[in-house]
Amino acid sequence: MALDQPPQSTVPRSVVFHARDLSKTYSMGEIQVHALKDVNLDIYQGEFVVLLGPSGSGKSTLLNILGGLDAPTGGEARWRDHDLVGADDAELTRYRREHVGFVFQFYNLIPSLTVLENVALVNEIADRPLDPRQALALVGLDQRLDHFPSQLSGGEQQRVAVARAIVKSPDVLLCDEPTGALDYETGKIVLAAIARVNEQLGTTTVIITHNAAIAGMADASSARNATRAGSARTRCAGEPARSQAVSGYPGHARPGDHDRAGGGCRHVRLCRLDINL
Numbered sequence: 001m002a003l004d005q006p007p008q009s010t011v012p013r014s015v016v017f018h019a020r021d022l023s024k025t026y027s028m029g030e031i032q033v034h035a036l037k038d039v040n041l042d043i044y045q046g047e048f049v050v051l052l053g054p055s056g057s058g059k060s061t062l063l064n065i066l067g068g069l070d071a072p073t074g075g076e077a078r079w080r081d082h083d084l085v086g087a088d089d090a091e092l093t094r095y096r097r098e099h100v101g102f103v104f105q106f107y108n109l110i111p112s113l114t115v116l117e118n119v120a121l122v123n124e125i126a127d128r129p130l131d132p133r134q135a136l137a138l139v140g141l142d143q144r145l146d147h148f149p150s151q152l153s154g155g156e157q158q159r160v161a162v163a164r165a166i167v168k169s170p171d172v173l174l175c176d177e178p179t180g181a182l183d184y185e186t187g188k189i190v191l192a193a194i195a196r197v198n199e200q201l202g203t204t205t206v207i208i209t210h211n212a213a214i215a216g217m218a219d220a221s222s223a224r225n226a227t228r229a230g231s232a233r234t235r236c237a238g239e240p241a242r243s244q245a246v247s248g249y250p251g252h253a254r255p256g257d258h259d260r261a262g263g264g265c266r267h268v269r270l271c272r273l274d275i276n277l
Helices: 059-066 089-099 115-125 134-140 154-166 183-202 212-222
Strands: 015-028 031-044 046-051 074-079 098-105 172-176 204-209 248-249 268-273
Touching: 031 059, 031 204, 046 059, 059 074, 059 204, 089 098, 098 154, 098 183, 115 154, 134 154, 134 183, 134 204, 154 183, 172 183, 183 204, 183 212
Parallel strands: 046 204, 046 268, 098 172, 172 204
Antiparallel strands: 015 031, 015 074, 248 268
16 A cells, blocks of 8 residues: 655655545444544645645545544544544644634635624633734735625625634645535635635645636646745545545745745645545
8 A cells, every 4th residue: 555755855744644544434224424544645845835636535424533533434634743543532622723724615704793703712722822803914804804604795704713813823724615605716715715825834734625617726826936846746645445535736836936934845736535435
């Protein structure tokens, strides 16, 4: 079985997420639904990874397991040296609170709070928060601080959700169909904001989508400021027949641009998650 190798760069990268033979089966009476089957995946520090797959391929299930929102029925899942499979509820709660930022398809903003208040609310539970104004400036909304969600477009509301996710300075940003409720052009703006967070803060970022057009745009636009050694061949681990394949495609790079946060090379991957056979 082929395993991932770290991207070749001047600065060694550590594995942030490590999954091996990951499976998830839902029981519905006598029916067994195999959402994930033997998935192998490594995600490295500072990467911008897009997981592309059709509806029903297990993308959200995989993201929820990586984010500590769900538990697999088999296999191994780790965040750095932390076992996500064996962790209890209190440990997973602490993991989510301290290390993970979530962005979902629906914005879930509090309508009675302003943009600034929606983002600042998270600071109450954060150990090392950003200034909410800084987070909103990163997503291009520093001129909308006193507006309410009802006064914003869908794309603007989603960018508020991104700012809310990053204001606690998470180690990883997990985005579940963040452009699913948006048109293509608005989706590009939201993805550009997420890519800017990855570039400027060095936050390891995983986006899942079923939209090949959006995924292709994300891979190209986020890689504009990326650089990789020409010999680097990082792939998501592929699986043999009758297991769930996760095939990886490195993003394009422009020599000379470096990750601002870590001084290393940013690495972009587009991975395809196929439906179980």
